[in-house]
Amino acid sequence: MSDCLGEWCERIREAVARGHQLAIVGGASKDFYGRPWSEACSARLSTLAHSGIVDYEPSELSLTARAGTPLAEIEAALASQGQMLAFEPPHFAGGATLGGAIAAGLSGPRRAAAGAARDFVLGAKIIDGRGQPLAFGGRVMKNVAGYDVSRLLAGSLGTLGLITEVSLKVLPLPAASLSLRLAASQGRALELMNDWAGRALPITASAWEDAGEGGALTLRLAGSRAAVRAAQRELGGETLELEQAGAYWRHLRDQRAPFFDAAPTLWRLSLDSTTPPLDLPGTTLIEWGGALRWLRADADHKTMHAAMMAIGKGAHATLFCASLEARAAGVFQPLGSPLLALHRELKRRFDPAGVLNPGRMYAEF
Amino acid sequence: MMDAERKADSRQAGVSAAAIAALSAILPRRCLLAAAEERRPYECDGLTAFRQLPDLVLLPETEAQLIAVLKLCHQLKLPVVARGAGTGLSGGATPVAAGVVLSLAKFMTILEIDPLARTARVQPGVRNLAISEAAAPYGLYYAPDPSSQIACTIGGNIAENAGGVHCLKYGLTVHNVIGLRVATMAGEVLEIGGAALDAPGYDLLALLIGSEGMLGVVLEATVKLTPKPLLARVLMASFAEVAQAGRAVAAIIGAGIIPAGLEMMDRAATAAVEAFVHAGYDLEAETILLAESDGTPEEVGDEIEAMRKVLEDSGASEVRVSRDEAERLKFWAGRKAAFPAVGRITPDYICMDGTIPRKHIAAMLTRIQEFSREFGLRCANVFHAGDGNLHPLIMFDASQPGELERATAFGTRILELSVEMGGTITGEHGVGIEKVQQMCAQFSATELELFRGIKSAFDPFALLNPGKVVPTPRRCSEYRLTGSAK
Numbered sequence: 001m002s003d004c005l006g007e008w009c010e011r012i013r014e015a016v017a018r019g020h021q022l023a024i025v026g027g028a029s030k031d032f033y034g035r036p037w038s039e040a041c042s043a044r045l046s047t048l049a050h051s052g053i054v055d056y057e058p059s060e061l062s063l064t065a066r067a068g069t070p071l072a073e074i075e076a077a078l079a080s081q082g083q084m085l086a087f088e089p090p091h092f093a094g095g096a097t098l099g100g101a102i103a104a105g106l107s108g109p110r111r112a113a114a115g116a117a118r119d120f121v122l123g124a125k126i127i128d129g130r131g132q133p134l135a136f137g138g139r140v141m142k143n144v145a146g147y148d149v150s151r152l153l154a155g156s157l158g159t160l161g162l163i164t165e166v167s168l169k170v171l172p173l174p175a176a177s178l179s180l181r182l183a184a185s186q187g188r189a190l191e192l193m194n195d196w197a198g199r200a201l202p203i204t205a206s207a208w209e210d211a212g213e214g215g216a217l218t219l220r221l222a223g224s225r226a227a228v229r230a231a232q233r234e235l236g237g238e239t240l241e242l243e244q245a246g247a248y249w250r251h252l253r254d255q256r257a258p259f260f261d262a263a264p265t266l267w268r269l270s271l272d273s274t275t276p277p278l279d280l281p282g283t284t285l286i287e288w289g290g291a292l293r294w295l296r297a298d299a300d301h302k303t304m305h306a307a308m309m310a311i312g313k314g315a316h317a318t319l320f321c322a323s324l325e326a327r328a329a330g331v332f333q334p335l336g337s338p339l340l341a342l343h344r345e346l347k348r349r350f351d352p353a354g355v356l357n358p359g360r361m362y363a364e365f
Numbered sequence: 366m367m368d369a370e371r372k373a374d375s376r377q378a379g380v381s382a383a384a385i386a387a388l389s390a391i392l393p394r395r396c397l398l399a400a401a402e403e404r405r406p407y408e409c410d411g412l413t414a415f416r417q418l419p420d421l422v423l424l425p426e427t428e429a430q431l432i433a434v435l436k437l438c439h440q441l442k443l444p445v446v447a448r449g450a451g452t453g454l455s456g457g458a459t460p461v462a463a464g465v466v467l468s469l470a471k472f473m474t475i476l477e478i479d480p481l482a483r484t485a486r487v488q489p490g491v492r493n494l495a496i497s498e499a500a501a502p503y504g505l506y507y508a509p510d511p512s513s514q515i516a517c518t519i520g521g522n523i524a525e526n527a528g529g530v531h532c533l534k535y536g537l538t539v540h541n542v543i544g545l546r547v548a549t550m551a552g553e554v555l556e557i558g559g560a561a562l563d564a565p566g567y568d569l570l571a572l573l574i575g576s577e578g579m580l581g582v583v584l585e586a587t588v589k590l591t592p593k594p595l596l597a598r599v600l601m602a603s604f605a606e607v608a609q610a611g612r613a614v615a616a617i618i619g620a621g622i623i624p625a626g627l628e629m630m631d632r633a634a635t636a637a638v639e640a641f642v643h644a645g646y647d648l649e650a651e652t653i654l655l656a657e658s659d660g661t662p663e664e665v666g667d668e669i670e671a672m673r674k675v676l677e678d679s680g681a682s683e684v685r686v687s688r689d690e691a692e693r694l695k696f697w698a699g700r701k702a703a704f705p706a707v708g709r710i711t712p713d714y715i716c717m718d719g720t721i722p723r724k725h726i727a728a729m730l731t732r733i734q735e736f737s738r739e740f741g742l743r744c745a746n747v748f749h750a751g752d753g754n755l756h757p758l759i760m761f762d763a764s765q766p767g768e769l770e771r772a773t774a775f776g777t778r779i780l781e782l783s784v785e786m787g788g789t790i791t792g793e794h795g796v797g798i799e800k801v802q803q804m805c806a807q808f809s810a811t812e813l814e815l816f817r818g819i820k821s822a823f824d825p826f827a828l829l830n831p832g833k834v835v836p837t838p839r840r841c842s843e844y845r846l847t848g849s850a851k
């Protein structure tokens with residue numbers, strides 16, 4: 001395995017020397033996400049060969065695995081010990097790896113209740129843009145020695161370093177779980193979800209969809225048997241079959257639900273959960289108690305970004321799925337000038353020659 | 366990065382009269398402390414063994430003043446140390462020679478509580494507990510609860526990524542802050558995050574939280590509020606042997622339980638605490654564990670029974686459950702008063718903060734007892750056991766020649782052992798000036814170089830809290846000569 005790392009260090013150093021750029025790829029399940037690699041990104045560096053769980057001790061609540069390890073393998077190992085990745089990372093079409101999951105930093109339906117990918121990162125090993133192996137964080141629950149580089153990597157889309165190994169905090173699987181469905185308009189669903197989130201209810205996922213007449217709100221309750229049962233009684237609605245419920249949340253996580261099939265262009269809007277229904281064209285699916293809104297619409301960048309600016313409080317839009325040309329024009333909400341300057345400075349510290357996934361996040365770095 | 370060192374060396378001694386005049390033009394007289402007796406309270410933070418009288422203390426009252434101060438200091442290349450309540454335990458707020466202290470004490474306003482969105486927007490000088498008090502009418506609270514929460518500020522919590530006794534279940538500061546407004550040393554304002562659950566670009570919140578006041582000055586924070594559980598109860602278990610208690614911790618987690626709090630105290634700590642706050646601790650026990658459950662009454666009932674069984678199976682000689690809220694608070698009051706309680710029985714103490722895998726807790730406690738004999742100094746142990754975060758309190762008398770040095774050497778041994786056991790030198794108190802040296806044990810030269818790079822991306826002239834956290838290459842090579850560097 002160390003051969004693999006040595007070879008990668010060498011490849012990165014060589015790319016620097018020759019002025020090449022490298023495209024880092026894991027399971028290729030998220031090739032569709034982010035800005036496309038530039039033409040100049042001649043070579044792909046696949047992490048798949050560097051695979052396997054390095055350390056897993058259930059009573060330590062931590063798991064360490066190499067970047068190329070399939071998420072499915074990690075989840076199976078955890079499930080056999082009654083544990084899970086609480087941020088429920090999407091697998092999309094399948095084959096997703098740990099390195100890719102952290103580099104993309106995406107989280108699934110449990111995000112609003114349990115936290116995001118970055119919240120569970122305890123440590124990481126990387127190779128920086130000079131071809132140097134570095135390690136940050138560790139396997140323990142708390143660590144404030146130095147800047148928190150490992151969390152910074154979550155969502156950096158491989159632009160700061162080639163992630164080679166990650167340590168994560170893991171959690172026990174809930175003892176009981178069931179899903180409910182209620183009829184509710186979008187506005188009513190937003191009110192309900194925010195109201196419930198302010199009370200100690202065991203809601204671990206929520207999704208509202210336009211279901212013809214009015215809309216449907218699906219909730220997942222999980223926790224102790226007693227708490228789930230009490231919440232079921234209080235919230236009412238129709239209880240889904242166990243299998244149907246499992247498939248529903250898995251398809252939502254991986255965007256294989258019918259909502260995601262239709263139009264090619266999909267916007268991801270992240271905003272204050274209490275924001276009322278948006279006055280934007282297209283169809284909507286809401287997750288995370290109102291804080292995440294998917295919009296299927298052919299809206300242009302300008303309109304979407306302006307709409308987010310108007311909402312404020314950190315609202316931002318991502319062009320999640322679209323044609324290559326549209327993604328090349330920009331995927332993420334543009335950064336203000338001081339923030340953009342800071343991003344470039346940081347990129348320069350990790351990858352001075354710009355060999356690692358340049359332009360995958362923003363065209364400027 | 367030798368540059369930064371040279372720059373530091375060439376700094377003129379003292380803040381010049383011209384600089385004071387320029388600062389006086391920005392700040393009203395009452396916001397500028399120049400007399401020695403006014404500056405004295407700022408000469409150290411909670412790490413009282415290190416002191417440096419600042420040349421000047423600035424207490425701006427408005428954001429515009431604060432930014433103007435930063436711009437001027439940047440222009441004059443004057444070092445600045447931000448300061449909250451000064452309760453930090455690693456010297457993060459210790460002034461630097463020929464620099465100014467920038468106190469955030471006047472920024473005490475809770476700007477907004479949004480009960481529906483479950484967020485609070487606050488100024489940096491707001492006390493940790495004040496946020497929970499303001500949120501209480503809505504059935505909400507701010508989850509991270511450092512034992513210093515009556516005094517410490519949210520700005521200081523953000524700088525240190527502070528934790529508390531409920532962090533295993535509810536997370537650290539980094540898990541509970543969703544937006545920041547920050548000024549860089551150059552006086553530029555950055556808006557990061559907000560009320561959304563993520564932000565475009567790099568996760569700068571992760572980088573800023575825990576950066577010990579070295580990357581920017583927090584002007585405003587948006588924090589997450591958590592609904593108050595309907596009920597909370599705490600178990601207190603006594604153990605005749607440390608090893609049993611260590612195993613009980615792993616067994617609780619192994620049983621799929623994440624307690625709302627899981628804390629350990631040894632006999633030296635309980636004795637000091639009992640004399641101080643009469644918490645009702647078992648003084649016969651070698652170690653006690655406090656394990657809390659919260660949630661609905663049914664949930665708490667089930668979880669308390671499950672934990673009681675694990676504790677008894679692990680060899681607890683006695684297990685008590687808090688009968689009511691008053692008793693629950695009494696059990697916790699002892700734990701939260703542990704530091705001041707130890708402070709009463711010794712002239713001086715230093716608090717270590719290593720974090721280790723839970724499975725090594727018993728081995729670590731045994732080694733600490735050996736070190737205690739070797740260095741001839743008493744030590745009381747308080748642990749965030751659920752997180753594997755140790756707080757050995759090493760007692761000494763600074764007026765006795767050599768004792769401070771012995772205490773420091775004792776602490777260093779614990780930190781190096783933490784790293785050897787696969788842990789870290791600091792779980793929540795930060796590196797500050799106290800553990801700069803031990804950073805060389807935990808990080809390689811190239812890793813430290815990247816830290817210097819990150820610092821320079823925010824603060825190219827190394828003016829904000831200089832000399833903290835990241836050792837110079839020279840210090841590390843000296844450290845390396847004495848042994849344990851990576």
Ligand SMILES: Cc1cc2nc3c(=O)[nH]c(=O)nc-3n(C[C@H](O)[C@H](O)[C@H](O)COP(=O)(O)OP(=O)(O)OC[C@H]3O[C@@H](n4cnc5c(N)ncnc54)[C@H](O)[C@@H]3O)c2cc1C
Binds near residue numbers: 452469512516705
């Ligand atoms: C009795 C006692 C118990 C404690 N218990 C705990 C505990 O349980 N958990 C825990 O984590 N800690 C604990 N601590 C340590 C301390 O209280 C925390 O580190 C706290 O977060 C410091 O807050 P402060 O406002 O006092 O910050 P200060 O000590 O004033 O400063 C700490 C650091 O923050 C920086 N800073 C302050 N304000 C700002 C700002 N606005 N912008 C940028 N940087 C800033 C300073 O430069 C400094 O580096 C304890 C301390 C004591 C004395």
